[in-house]
Amino acid sequence: MMPILEVTGLRKSYGSTEVLRGVDLHINAGELVCVIGPSGSGKSTMLRCCNLLETPTQGKIVANGHEVTSPSVNINRVRQDIGMVFQQFNLYPHLTALNNVALALKKVQGKSTSEADELAMAALDQVGLAAKAKSFPAQLSGGQQQRVGIARAIALKPHVLLFDEPTSALDPELVEDVLNVMRDLRQRGMTMLVVTHEMAFAHAAADRVVFMDGGVVVEEGSAADVFERPREARTKSFLARYANGRAS
Amino acid sequence: MNEIIQNFFNLDIYAQVLPFMLKGLWTTIWLSALVIPLGGAAGLAIALAVNQSRNRMVRWAIVAYVDFFRAFPPLVLLILVYFGGPFLGIELNKVTAVALAFVLNNSSYFAEVFRAGLEGVHAGQMEAARSTGLTRFQALRYVVVPQAVKNVLPDLVGNGIEIVKLTSIASVVAIPELLRAARDAQSLVYNPSPIMLAAIIYLALLWPLTRLLGSLEHRRARA
Amino acid sequence: MIADSGLLFTFFNVAVAKQYLPAILEGTLVTVGVGIAVVITGTLLGLVLAIARSFGLRAVALPIVAFADIMRSLPPLVVIIVLYFGLPSLGVPLSAFAVTWLSLSLVLAAYAEESVWAGILAVPAGQMEAARSTGLTWWQSMQSVLLPQAIRRAVPPLTNRVISITKNTALGSVVALNEVLNTAQGATSHAGNPTPLMMAAIAYLIVFLPLVIASRSIEKRWRRA
Numbered sequence: 298m299m300p301i302l303e304v305t306g307l308r309k310s311y312g313s314t315e316v317l318r319g320v321d322l323h324i325n326a327g328e329l330v331c332v333i334g335p336s337g338s339g340k341s342t343m344l345r346c347c348n349l350l351e352t353p354t355q356g357k358i359v360a361n362g363h364e365v366t367s368p369s370v371n372i373n374r375v376r377q378d379i380g381m382v383f384q385q386f387n388l389y390p391h392l393t394a395l396n397n398v399a400l401a402l403k404k405v406q407g408k409s410t411s412e413a414d415e416l417a418m419a420a421l422d423q424v425g426l427a428a429k430a431k432s433f434p435a436q437l438s439g440g441q442q443q444r445v446g447i448a449r450a451i452a453l454k455p456h457v458l459l460f461d462e463p464t465s466a467l468d469p470e471l472v473e474d475v476l477n478v479m480r481d482l483r484q485r486g487m488t489m490l491v492v493t494h495e496m497a498f499a500h501a502a503a504d505r506v507v508f509m510d511g512g513v514v515v516e517e518g519s520a521a522d523v524f525e526r527p528r529e530a531r532t533k534s535f536l537a538r539y540a541n542g543r544a545s
Numbered sequence: 546m547n548e549i550i551q552n553f554f555n556l557d558i559y560a561q562v563l564p565f566m567l568k569g570l571w572t573t574i575w576l577s578a579l580v581i582p583l584g585g586a587a588g589l590a591i592a593l594a595v596n597q598s599r600n601r602m603v604r605w606a607i608v609a610y611v612d613f614f615r616a617f618p619p620l621v622l623l624i625l626v627y628f629g630g631p632f633l634g635i636e637l638n639k640v641t642a643v644a645l646a647f648v649l650n651n652s653s654y655f656a657e658v659f660r661a662g663l664e665g666v667h668a669g670q671m672e673a674a675r676s677t678g679l680t681r682f683q684a685l686r687y688v689v690v691p692q693a694v695k696n697v698l699p700d701l702v703g704n705g706i707e708i709v710k711l712t713s714i715a716s717v718v719a720i721p722e723l724l725r726a727a728r729d730a731q732s733l734v735y736n737p738s739p740i741m742l743a744a745i746i747y748l749a750l751l752w753p754l755t756r757l758l759g760s761l762e763h764r765r766a767r768a
Numbered sequence: 769m770i771a772d773s774g775l776l777f778t779f780f781n782v783a784v785a786k787q788y789l790p791a792i793l794e795g796t797l798v799t800v801g802v803g804i805a806v807v808i809t810g811t812l813l814g815l816v817l818a819i820a821r822s823f824g825l826r827a828v829a830l831p832i833v834a835f836a837d838i839m840r841s842l843p844p845l846v847v848i849i850v851l852y853f854g855l856p857s858l859g860v861p862l863s864a865f866a867v868t869w870l871s872l873s874l875v876l877a878a879y880a881e882e883s884v885w886a887g888i889l890a891v892p893a894g895q896m897e898a899a900r901s902t903g904l905t906w907w908q909s910m911q912s913v914l915l916p917q918a919i920r921r922a923v924p925p926l927t928n929r930v931i932s933i934t935k936n937t938a939l940g941s942v943v944a945l946n947e948v949l950n951t952a953q954g955a956t957s958h959a960g961n962p963t964p965l966m967m968a969a970i971a972y973l974i975v976f977l978p979l980v981i982a983s984r985s986i987e988k989r990w991r992r993a
Contacts (some may be wrong), residue, residue: 350672377678387673391695400687401677446673453677477692552857573842612984615931618938618974621949621969625962628953632778632962706841714845717942724846744846751841766890 299362301326301457301488302347307356309342316342318512320356322323324457329479329489331359331499331520334509335535340492343509344459347490348379361456377405380450384462386442388434388449394421395430398449406453420448424478440471444478451482460491476502496539500524555738562730562739569726570746576640576722577709584708585701587648588655593685595656596663607656614653620687620714622646627718643715651708658700662693697760706754723747736753784963788955792964795948796971802869802947803934803975809873810933811926814880815919819910821881822888832881839878844936847871852943868940868947876933883926887918923990927983935976946974 300323309317317339324330332340345351347358349365349372358365361378389397395417402413421427424444434442443463450458460479464472476498482489483502493499499506499520506523508516508531516529527533595607614622623646630637637645666689674684694701716725727743818834821829839847848871855862862870891914899909941950952968 348676373678373680376676379672379676381676383665383669383673383676385669387667387669389670389673389692391691400674401679404683404687405678449673449677451750548857553854603916612977612980613973616935616973616980617969618935618972618976620936620938620941621972624949625952625965625969627780629962629965636960710843713845714939716845724843728849730851737850737857740846740850740853744850746840747842747846748838752837752865755841757835762886766886 300324301361302490303357303359304347305357305359307343307346307355307358309339309346309351310354316512317346317353317356320509320512322507322514322516322517324404324488324490326488326504327486328380328504329483329491329502330505330507331448331503332492332507332509333488333494333496333499333535334515338509339512340509341461344461344490344492347459348376348381352383353406373405377453378455378457380453380455380458382443382446382450382458382460382463384465386434386439386446386466388442389537390434393431393433393447394426394437394445397434397445398452401449417448417452420452421445423451423481424448425474437473439467440474443467443471443475447475447478449481451487457490460489460493462492462494464493464495496524496536508535510535552565552737553741555736558734558736559616559742560740562726562734562742565730566723566726566739566746567592569721569723569743570750572720572722572726573709573712576643576712576715576720577705579644580712581705581708583644583648584651585655585704588657589659589690591652591656592659592663593690595660597681597685611653611656612724614650615657617650619650619711620717621647622650623714633718639718639720643718643720647711649710650703651711654704655701655706658704660696661700662697663689665696666692696765699758699765699768702758702761706751706758709751709754713747779962779966781961781963784959784961785967787951788959788964788967791955792825792952792967792971795946795951795968796975798865798945799937799947799949799971800975802865802872802937802940802945805869806872806876806934806937807930808843809869810876811880811930813873813877814882815884817877817881818884818888818918819915821862821885822910822914836878836881839875840882844872844875844950845939845942848939848943849877863983864940864943864945868937868945872933872936875936876930879929879933880922880926883922884918884931887921888914891917891920900933920990923985927986931976931979935972 300362302322302324304320304322305520307317307320307322308315319342320339322343332344334340342351346353347360347365353366356366360375363375363378365372365375388394389400392400395414398417398420399413402408402416403410408416418427418430421430424447426441426444426448429437429441429445434445437445447463462478464475467475472495476495479489479491479498480502491499491503501520505517506520507514508523508527508529510531516523516527516532523532524536527536569766591607591611595604598604614665623643626637626646627639627642630642670688670692671684674688675681679687712722713724715722718726719725723743730739731737784850817832821832848868851862851871852864852867855867895913895917896909900906902940937947938949941946941953944950948968948971952964953963956962
C-alpha cells in the first residue's frame with residue numbers, strides 16, 4: 298500500500314536557524330495521524346511544507362503520487378488535492394460562507410456557479426452549517442468559522458487533509474464541535490494529518506501519533522503506544538507536563 | 546456691504562456668465578473622470594508590484610518613484626511637461642500634457658493608499674486562497690485586493706476629491722476648466738464676481754463629497 | 769535616445785544655469801519662507817480651532833465645522849485667486865506673499881483642525897474623567913492628558929497633508945509671487961532655454977524630497993506609540 302503522503306529527510310532553515318532537522322513521516326490512506334510536541338518543535342513548519350506554504354531547504358515530499366518538492370511541480374494542481382485547515386481559520390471576510398467554500402470550485406476547477414454552489418452546500422451540510430450558508434464570517438462563532446474552513450478544504454475533494462492546530466484559537470466550549478466534525482471525517486475515510494494540542498482527542502481518535510521535538514521526530518507509534526507506553530525520555534517528560542487534556 | 550455684493554455676488558453678472566462657467570464645469574468633470582481611473586489603476590499596479598515583488602531593487606525603485614512624485618509640486622510638473630516638451634521636439638496636445646502630468650502625480654498618492662490597504666490584509670488570506678489551488682493572480686483578484694480596497698475606501702474617495710481640486714491647476718495652461726472660465730469671464734466683465742461664482746460651484750460639487758468622505762471615515766473608525 | 773549633447777544642452781545648459789542661479793536661489797528662498805510660515809500658522813490655527821471646538825458649544829463648533837468643510841472643498845488655487853482679487857475690493861490690499869501665505873494657512877488650518885479633532889475623539893472618554901477626578905481643571909486636563917494623546921494620533925495623517933499643502937506655494941506664481949517657479953518661467957522665456965525650469969524642479973526636489981522621506985519615518989514612529 299503506497300502512502301498517501303510521504304515526507305523524507307525534510308530540512309528547513311530560516312537564515313541560520315534550523316527549524317527542521319531531517320523529518321521522516323508517512324501517512325497511509327484513511328489514517329488519522331496526530332503530530333504532538335512542544336512549541337517550537339517545528340510541527341507547523343513541517344505541515345506547511347507539505348503543501349509548499351513553506352519551501353523546504355532539503356528533503357522530499359510526495360503527495361498523492363506527485364512530488365511536491367520537484368522544481369517542475371504544478372503547485373496549484375497539487376494543492377487541489379491537499380486540503381488545509383488553519384489555526385486562525387483565514388475565512389474571506391468579504392464573502393458569505395457559501396462563497397468562501399465555492400470560490401476555488403469556480404475559479405480553480407472551473408465549475409459553473411450553480412454546480413459550485415451545489416457542491417459548496419453539500420460541504421457545508423456535511424459540517425452541519427447548511428443553515429449559515431448566506432452568513433458572513435463576522436456573523437459566525439469561532440467554532441462555526443472553523444467548520445466553514447473545513448468545508449472549504451473538503452469541497453475540492455482532496456485525498457489528504459492537513460490541520461494546523463485547528464482548535465487552538467477557539468474558546469473551550471467551541472472545541473468539541475470542531476473535533477466532532479473531524480471525527481466524522483475520519484469515519485468517512487478521509488486521510489488526515491493533524492498538528493494539535495488536544496491530547497485527549499489524539500489519544501482517542503488517532504491511528505498513529507508522532508511526537509516531534511527540536512525539529513525531528515522523536516517517537517511515533519499507535520496512539521496507545523505513544524500515550525501509554527512512551528519509550529523516549531523526552532516523550533515521557535512532555536506527556537507528564539500535560540497529564541490531563543490540553544497542552545500549551 | 547453693498548460693495549461686497551456688487552463685487553462678489555453680483556447676480557446680474559452671475560446670470561450672464563453662468564452658461565460659460567457651466568461649460569468650464571463640464572471640462573472639470575470629464576478631466577477628473579479621465580485622470581481618476583488612470584491614476585488609480587496605475588497606483589494599484591505600483592502598489593501590487595511593491596507588495597508582491599521579492600526583488601529588493603524593484604521595491605526600492607518603486608518607493609523612489611512614489612517619493613519623487615510626492616515631492617514634486619503638480620504645477621511645476623505640468624509646466625515642465627507642457628513647456629519643456631517642445632524643447633525635446635515632442636509636441637504634446639494640451640489635454641495629453643495635463644493628463645500625463647496629473648496621472649504621474651496622483652498615481653504616487655494612489656500607490657501609497659493601496660500599499661497601506663494591501664498591507665492591512667492579513668497574510669493568512671493569501672495562504673488560505675493559495676492552499677485551495679488558486680493562482681497568485683486569482684488570489685489577489687478575488688481575495689486580497691477586494692479587501693484592500695474596502696479597507697482604504699475613504700482614502701480613495703479623498704484622493705478622488707483632491708484630483709477634482711487639482712484640475713483647477715490646468716487653468717494655468719489655459720485648459721478651459723472651471724477656474725479658467727471664471728478668470729476669462731472676470732477679465733471680460735471687469736468684476737471678480739465670476740471667481741466667487743466658481744468658488745460657489747466648487748463648493749456645491751465638493752462639499753457634499755467631503756461630507757460623504759467624513760461619514761465613510763467615521764464608519765471605518767467604528768468598525 | 770536623444771542625441772547626448774542635445775538633451776543636456778537644452779535642459780542642463782551650464783552657461784544658462786550659471787547666469788540665472790542667483791535668481792533661482794532667491795526664488796527658492798521665497799518658496800521656503802512661505803512654506804515655513806504656512807506650516808507654523810496653519811498648524812497653530814488648526815490646533816486652536818480644534819481646542820475651541822472641544823469646548824462643546826454649538827455656536828462655536830458650527831462655524832468651525834463650516835470653515836473646515838469649505839476650506840477642504842475648495843481648490844487652494846481658487847482660495848488664492850478669491851483672496852487676491854477680493855481683498856483689495858474690501859480695502860485690504862495684500863502682497864502676493866501675504867495672499868499666498870494667508871490662503872495656504874487657512875487651508876492647512878482646516879486639515880489640521882480635522883486631524884486634531886479626530887485625534888481628540890479617538891482618546892477614550894475615561895482619560896478626561898480620570899484626570900478631572902484627581903482635581904485637575906479642564907484646561908490642565910486638556911494640556912497634560914488629552915491633547916498630548918490627540919496630537920500624537922493626529923501627526924501621521926497630518927505630515928502628508930503638510931507636505932502637499934506647502935508644495936502649493938508654487939501656486940503663488942499664478943498671482944505673481946516671486947517664488948522659484950515664477951522666477952524660472954520668466955528666466956526660461958528670457959533665455960529661450962528651459963534650463964531654469966529644470967533648476968526650479970531640482971530646487972523643489974532638494975527642498976521637498978528630504979521632507980517626504982523624513983515624513984515616512986515620522987509616520988512610522990508616531991504610529992507605533
